[in-house]
Amino acid sequence: MTTSPQPPFQAFLDEHRQPVLAYLRAAVGHGDADDVFQETFIAALRAYDRMDGRHPRAWVMTIARRKAIDHYRARARRPQPRKELPEQPVPGPEAQAGDAEVWTAVSQLSDAQREAVALRFAADLSYREIGETLEISEPAARRRVSDALAALREQVDREDVA
């Protein structure tokens, strides 16, 4: 036990559980999100007294992202190029009308764009935090999200026309 400036872990967990679960549902799918959630926060708890307290959200999302990649690699049976995130995030049973189309559209983005979208809109990170999590610059993070949005918009418009 060491002296540290961290808030009680329960407060940290309560503050970040919602965006972490939302991110993981987008990253590994609804069915496996809880397992990876458990792995994420157990790892966070083990490392908690070494956390850099300035960006706790980015810190925990970095762990979540790593655990999502571990999970995806463990699942990949066939030798094939590794993707950062699974191809088909699955909406939960409680999804509303229209959500399914959004999920479908998101699942058709490139891996990098899908991940940026998940970090921005599910994990609720700022562009700076997305940059830190993905180890890219803040402008690059902004560009990646806006490119993804343009691709999504195009796709949704196409569906509206069809």
Place this chain on the structure above:
Amino acid sequence: MNRIERQLKRALDAPPEESEAAALRLAERADREGLADVAYAKFDSPLGVGLVAATSRGLLRVVLPKEPPDRVLEQISTRLTPRVLELPARLDRERRELEEYFNGRRESFDLELDWRLTPSGFYRKVLRTAYSKVPFGDTASYGEVAAWAGSPRAYRAAGTALATNPIPIVVPCHRVLRASGELGLYGGGPEMKKWLLRLEGAID
């Protein structure tokens, strides 16, 4: 935020009750893996809701209804360990004994105590003395407790030790009064001190 961004936010959000359930499972797993250094839980009393917190060594902190629970948990996190989790099941015994006490069915507590929130030395000695020498229904003065702890003239320091008692009720600082018979200060408020002494039949 435009339409597609709002749509994304809504579609990608997780149901709050699901993240709450996931957090509960997490706390239980952390406990099984020995990672929950401090477990805490709410308790109900006739004077309001309080908290109890314990480590593997024993009861660490009783947070009275008038104390600010978030700040107390932050102090524990800073002073002892940040691995603090809400785990009601680990505090069943503490909560049951407190409930029995408040219902007038228990006069002393059968609990291990973790004294680490009080610096070792005179302060801790004062609290141990109050714990072992002032039984239910009885009272003592600050001077008496100071003397029993080995320093008859240190009644002011004894008063400070008792006023900062991290385990009130169980370590009965409410039973220590001024020599004049005035009740003196109490972390849970003077009304609570009076209420506890009445419950124990020590005052009218």
